[in-house]
Amino acid sequence: MRSPHAVSETVKAVKHRDPEKTRSEILRAAYGEVYRRGFRATSVDDILARTGVTKGAFFHHFPSKNDVGYALADEVLREMTLDRWIRPLAAYRNPVKGMERRFRALMQETPDEDLAFGCPLNNLTQEMSPIDPVFRDKLRAILWMWIGATEGQLRRAQADGFVKPGVDVRAAAEFVVMAEEGSAALVKNLTDRRVYRSLYGGFRMFLESISTKPL
Amino acid sequence: MRSPHAVSETVKAVKHRDPEKTRSEILRAAYGEVYRRGFRATSVDDILARTGVTKGAFFHHFPSKNDVGYALADEVLREMTLDRWIRPLAAYRNPVKGMERRFRALMQETPDEDLAFGCPLNNLTQEMSPIDPVFRDKLRAILWMWIGATEGQLRRAQADGFVKPGVDVRAAAEFVVMAEEGSAALVKNLTDRRVYRSLYGGFRMFLESISTKPL
């Protein structure tokens, strides 16, 4: 590719020897492939081909292919879940309103070519949790965190009078997360954007039914 | 295993030469393995080991491994979906009541050891639809059938005054199927039976919100 000698000639050579960048490049490429093809269907060579990283470098940074999956869960999917579903809620006076807006936003923002690939977290969980206890524990922890954070927001909403006093916020949080994941899954399977609108309507109806006033 | 010569000696030999049985044995074993491990993680040899069928017989009945998956969709999953979710509804005067009962029944009937494996149809769809158009078309057809039949039942309920006149039964059917599949998926991922009760509560609330009277 490039001569290994002509290093500090013109540029200060940010290329060679940048372990953090190499590692994150691997993760980035792995994420894309795993998202589209699934974890087991993604070969190490696929990832290498998308990065230019060599096999030696790969196994220098990750002891095994599975460890890339673990890092994906710990570092990428966890953050992605927080950014998509949790952190935006803090900005709303009424978090339930935030949930409704977030659902609609995700539905609108997802590009057509990604519709058929569903939710990255759900995909990896469905594939790997039943057959690998390390994946299972890591991914389950993310789900519990998601549910727990949703519950916290609903509790705040309840304290501020937006959610009916009698509502079991824990159960409601589990239903909300189920609907958020389940909707992405069904749309993935049908690859039909219109379905999202129906599901949005149902989701909204559920949120209204636990709220004290219309959204 | 057994001598090929001692055939019609004592028993009339129902064993040898029963192509339909051989084929259904393959499908039966394949279903179990695919359900637990996933389609791509199930090797042909795995299926053979669980049946005693030889590789020659296997590829005599199915031109390729993928064709077993196609047959699984066409013959097994389609029927299973109908038996689980659709056919029982016909017995109810109020189909919405039937949906609520069916959800609860599935939740109670699923044995602990199957909880972690989720819905067979959803598993196969999640895994194979994005990467194989034949799977995609077959599985999508089952989903549309499921939704369509649910819509039909809701329409009947609406005609009989159980569902509010203003409700979009098509959209409601899509939400119902999403909740049925999404609940199994979330419970699979969390492997926690108690979650099912929360989701049942939310499902019930949704059904109530489209009904004219309490269930």
Added chain:
DNA sequence: AGGCATACATACTATGTAGTATGTCGGCAC
């Protein structure tokens, strides 16, 4: 009786894939 298609059985191959053995290179410690 004998031909022939169906229904198997066995042994082999081609290929993809995770992982390893081994070497090299660059920069910092001293």
Added chain:
DNA sequence: GTGCCGACATACTACATAGTATGTATGCCT
């Protein structure tokens, strides 16, 4: 400068796995 460790690079191996080549047995049809 030299030693040394981290960060790569290359070539190879061991193994699983879908699929095939080829052979054989069975039973029905004529």
